[in-house]
Amino acid sequence: MSQIITQRRFFVWFSLVVFLGALWMGCVRTVKERRGESAGSEAKEFGQSLGKYYHFEDVLVPGELKYKQNKSFVYETPRFKTGILVFSKWWLDAESLIDFFTYHMEKDNWKLVNSFKGKESILNFSKTDKTCTIKITERWYGTTEVEVRVGPLGEKKM
Numbered sequence: 001m002s003q004i005i006t007q008r009r010f011f012v013w014f015s016l017v018v019f020l021g022a023l024w025m026g027c028v029r030t031v032k033e034r035r036g037e038s039a040g041s042e043a044k045e046f047g048q049s050l051g052k053y054y055h056f057e058d059v060l061v062p063g064e065l066k067y068k069q070n071k072s073f074v075y076e077t078p079r080f081k082t083g084i085l086v087f088s089k090w091w092l093d094a095e096s097l098i099d100f101f102t103y104h105m106e107k108d109n110w111k112l113v114n115s116f117k118g119k120e121s122i123l124n125f126s127k128t129d130k131t132c133t134i135k136i137t138e139r140w141y142g143t144t145e146v147e148v149r150v151g152p153l154g155e156k157k158m
Contacts (some may be wrong), residue, residue: 079152110126120137
C-alpha cells in the first residue's frame, strides 16, 4: 500500500515539475518578446530565429550561442573594422556549427579558403577586402566555444 502512495506522490511531483517548467519557458519567451529582444538584427527564416549579426553585418552567428562580451573586442576606423567575438554554449555539436557557418557565410558572399577539422576546428573565409577566421573548440567539460575573428586583408606596399 505504501508503495502505491509513494508512486502517486512521485507522479504528482513529476507532473508538477514538468508543468512549471513548461509554464516558465512560455513566460520567458513572452517577456523577451515584450522587451523587443526577438526584433532587431536577428535573421528570420520560416518564422524561426536563426541567428544574429553582432558587430559585423555579414557574419551571422547561431542564436543559441551566448555572446561573451568580456572576452570580445571590436576596433573600428573610418577605413576598416576588426575584432574578435567570443561565444559559448553547453553541449553543442561542433559539426552542426561548421555546417551553419559554411552555409551562412557563403550566403553572405564569403568564400571558404580552407578548413581544419579536429579537436579544434578552424574555418577561414575571405572577401575582396577582408578575412574571417572562425575557431570552434569543444572543451572536455562540455562547453563549445566559438571565436570569430574578422579583419582587413593586408594593404599593398607602395
